[in-house]
Amino acid sequence: MTPTPPASSSPLPTLDRDRPFWRLAEDIPLALTWKLMAISTFTPLLLWWLLSASNWISDKFLPSPIDVVQALITLWDRGLLLQDTQASIVRVTLGFLLAAIVATPIGILMGAFASIRALLEPAIGILRYMPAPAFVPLLIIYLGIDEAPKIALIFIGTVFFNTLMIMDAGKFVPKALIETAYTLGGSRWQILSQVIWPYIIPNVLDIFRVNMAASWNLVVVAELIAASEGLGKRIELARKFLNTDEIFACLIVLGLIGFVIDLSFRILIRKTCAWSLE
């Protein structure tokens, strides 16, 4: 009387023990990880070197890796690299810091109170879809061409995303943790500052890590338009003289800075919020 399973013509699917590359949602061996990461790093470099050595493309368009390293050394020797990098870092830091200081409390309040969410979410939802670079002309009219409009651009370009993402993090604080605090005699303010805030700190740091990338996009945009120094300015100047090797050098520096910032945030999260990691 028991129902028999239908006879199967194909073999049962097996776990990919022999083919670790295609393991679905599983870890792969550490050695394979390193191998793949090395491929990911060196393949583009190799292709670049081959392409520039092949003389298909003029050196003026595609400088060789050695040209770029030389350009990097020259920029460093003339003191321009340090000066430009510093200028860009200061702008990004100020703009992003300002955005973080504004976004964090607003985001937490939006996450914690449905009323504040209803009050602010529609406006922010529209504002964040306005491309920040489109604000540049307005910012120049309002703030001139000094540091202020550049910092303001980074602020505008990151504050809304930071706010909405922190709001989302705040919405997902387990309700039981909040209710427990109530039954321990906590007030609303105590729960905000001593339950919700510490719970979302690792999320907030991760949100900053992700949105930091946007602020580097925007600083270059700002410097392309009007600046006396900065990595974006250096790229624009190099364009005028067709110094593509300098452009490549600046791009690599930008990439490395981004990478270091990303890594620093990851380390910071691991050091300060060990409890939140698996």
Added chain:
Amino acid sequence: MSLVISQLCKCYSTHNGSIEALHNINLHVDPGEFICVVGASGSGKSTLLRLIAGLETPTSGKLHLNGREIVGPGADRGMVFQSYTLYPWMTLQKNVEFGLKLQGISPKDRRDRASYYLEIVGLTQFSRAYPKELSGGMKQRVAIARALATQPAVLLMDEPFGALDVQTREMMQEFLLDVWRRTNCTILTITHDVREAVFLAQRVYVLSSHPGTIDHEFQIDLPRDRTVLIERDAQFQTYVAAIQDRLRGLSKLTETWPLLHESTTQVNLRH
């Protein structure tokens, strides 16, 4: 009398109109008592506990604790949830201290008191550990210590051992009785497990479903210091049987029948 609930009703409004979750609940818990409310799922037993905790407001009726009406949550009613609710960024010590900290008690006093309750639940050597390092049973012991540290008039527990395996659950039941005897606290526990209710409580309220209402009250005349061995006692088994009969009479067999029927048809179709 410590906790008194009279003519309590709770309704929820849904798309299909109003649903009555609790109907005309009358119960009381005296100081030092250990009371269980037992009911099937859908009997509104969690709602009842949340109303006592002040996390929800009644539609009608009154809840009083030591003569004062319950209007919101407060530290005079400690709560242990079924889900694990330890703060993951705090050590066990800090978790147990947390309620005292919220009430502005000095660091030294709260350290002393938290240490005392960690001792009671037998986790002193883990005071510097973080919740993620603990097993489920240990987490609930810390949650109990944390709730007791603020010395509530009544400790409310919502299926506190529901997520634990059977062996751990038995251990935790004996443990809870031991804590209750040693601290003279007042406990009101919600459970669907009849055996657990009889084992723990001095009195058991049986809650019927749809809407939840108190169907019967059992006085459990078993000695205060019980061990799992008491389950072999004829008296114990009589209580369990009586309560189970009561619940069985209340549950609607028709609810499970269509499912059974459906699966039979499926088997027949395959042949």
